[in-house]
Amino acid sequence: MPTDELRAAMTDRVERGELPGLVTLVARDDDVTVEEIGVTAFGGDVPMRRDTPFRITSMTKPIVAAAALTLAEDGLFDLEEPVRRLLPELAGQRVLRAYDAELDDTVPLSRPVTVDDLLTFRLGHGMIVEPEMDPPVPVVRRGEELRLMFGPPEPRSLFGVDEWIGRFGSLPLIHQPGEKWMYNTGSLVLGALIARATGQSLGAVLTERIFEPLGMRDTGFSLPRERAERLPAQYGPELTETVATRPEHWVEEPPFPSGAGGLASTADDYLTFARLLLNRGVHGGTRLLSEHSIDLMTTNHLTPEQIAGGAFLLSGQGWGMGLGVGPTRYGWSGGYGTDFFVDPSQRLIAIALTQVSPFLWNGGMEEFMKLAYRP
Known part of the structure; x- marks a missing residue:
């Protein structure tokens, strides 16, 4: 060694x-x-x-991904199913016409977000890594206002799963599901999905x-x-x-x-x-x-x-x-x-x-x- x-x-x-x-x-x-x-x-x-x-x-x-897969193996959800069954707050989400568009400049989803999208970070929301944002684009500013903690784990969330997922559901997605890899948000939403699927x-x-x-x-x-x-x-x-x-x-x-x-x-x-x-x-x-x-x-x-x-x-x-x-x-x-x-x-x-x-x-x-x- x-x-x-x-x-x-x-x-x-x-x-x-x-x-x-x-x-x-x-x-x-x-x-x-x-x-x-x-x-x-x-x-x-x-x-x-x-x-x-x-x-x-x-x-x-x-x-968290490993825990989610044990639940999928036990039939609590399917990887290919839309997340809206367990997270109906997300059923009305739309997609920004461009990543820096105003929040009401949106188009419909091309398909529903699935559990697989959460695990592979292709749900259409996450960290924007290019180009440099100064100042932040509208969707990022709104996420900060809603205190959705898309960055470090401190300060911690002040509200529970229902409030958090409701706030996230009020945001448009940045890209169509499956289109791009975007970091971090998938694991946050996955945590909410796990809680809803198990009641724990x-x-x-x-x-x-x-x-x-x-x-x-x-x-x-x-x-x-x-x-x-x-x-x-x-x-x-x-x-x-x-x-x-x-x-x-x-x-x-x-x-x-x-x-x-x-x-x-x-x-x-x-x-x-x-x-x-x-x-x-x-x-x-x-x-x-x-x-x-x-x-x-x-x-x-x-x-x-x-x-x-x-x-x-x-x-x-x-x-x-x-x-x-x-x-x-x-x-x-x-x-x-x-x-x-x-x-x-x-x-x-x-x-x-x-x-x-x-x-x-x-x-x-x-x-x-x-x-x-x-x-």
């Missing part, structure tokens, strides 16, 4: 002041190496530990379907206070602390948990989930997901044009259901500085957890992924 070289490289970045600390995990089957490097905050003295909880943001998406909160469904069967005791939309107070400080692009540092956000589950980015977890908990994917749906001799569902999650569903439209978010890789798919591996990052990938050909799982956003683009994450492959 790449212990010495990886630890030395990550320690060097900590000593250069790029981040206060991180936890890394590299596993080949049962051979697991964990590195606990640095501290949880700049200027602090609390060491990073193997069981330190992290806000995993968009690493939430694969977990999204957190309760994830606990029942994923966390309890896998023994993921330190993962959730909320944490006990003593665990919440151990969350590392979170730093944005200028290495200044953000609102996400406040532990009180995590003591109670929000009214509408973000299926796009609302979970906190640990390295070992996420390893257990990643192993479920690597082992093609089986955990401890028990099948939790069918091989077909694993294939749906880990196989690219996008056209070359849709991949290109994903710009820097996809960086040329494809998209399965809830995660990115490359030629030999699949996985995804979280915007606060977390990442995981699985390479089935190497039986390799790699996880890096920090709370410094620039780690994703300053070369740190790229170096980690490269060194994870070293024998």
Whole structure:
């Protein structure tokens, strides 16, 4: 395992002041190496530990996708069915004539939005990545006014599923269903769909379907206070602390948990989930997901044009259901500085957890992924 070289490289970045600390995990089957490097905050003295909880943001998406597929396998909904059966608030949505059009300049949907569209991020709504928006276009401004949290998971939603989906249903879509890949919104709507299909909160469904069967005791939309107070400080692009540092956000589950980015977890908990994917749906001799569902999650569903439209978010890789798919591996990052990938050909799982956003683009994450492959 790449212990010495990886630890030395990550320690060097900590000593250069790029981040206060991180936890890394590299596993080949049962051979697991964990590195606990640095501290949880700049200027602090609390060491990073193997069981330190992290806000995993968009690493939430694969977990929610997996839970949705267990519900589909049990017949609570079909992937090809329109979402309006369970989310009738969306039945009247129309589509903007152009992404920057006024909200009343719309055309009818060419076809209904399906559950598959949510999972593959082709429902017609999400982050607009080109061209640069300054000021934001009308549909983005209206989403901000409605407090639909299409960005980071903080501040958390102030209202429940019914209110959230009603507000979203008042917006037009940006593109026709199936036309383009657009990031993030699909997982938010999917969280609402899961809650409606089961009559339970999204957190309760994830606990029942994923966390309890896998023994993921330190993962959730909320944490006990003593665990919440151990969350590392979170730093944005200028290495200044953000609102996400406040532990009180995590003591109670929000009214509408973000299926796009609302979970906190640990390295070992996420390893257990990643192993479920690597082992093609089986955990401890028990099948939790069918091989077909694993294939749906880990196989690219996008056209070359849709991949290109994903710009820097996809960086040329494809998209399965809830995660990115490359030629030999699949996985995804979280915007606060977390990442995981699985390479089935190497039986390799790699996880890096920090709370410094620039780690994703300053070369740190790229170096980690490269060194994870070293024998």
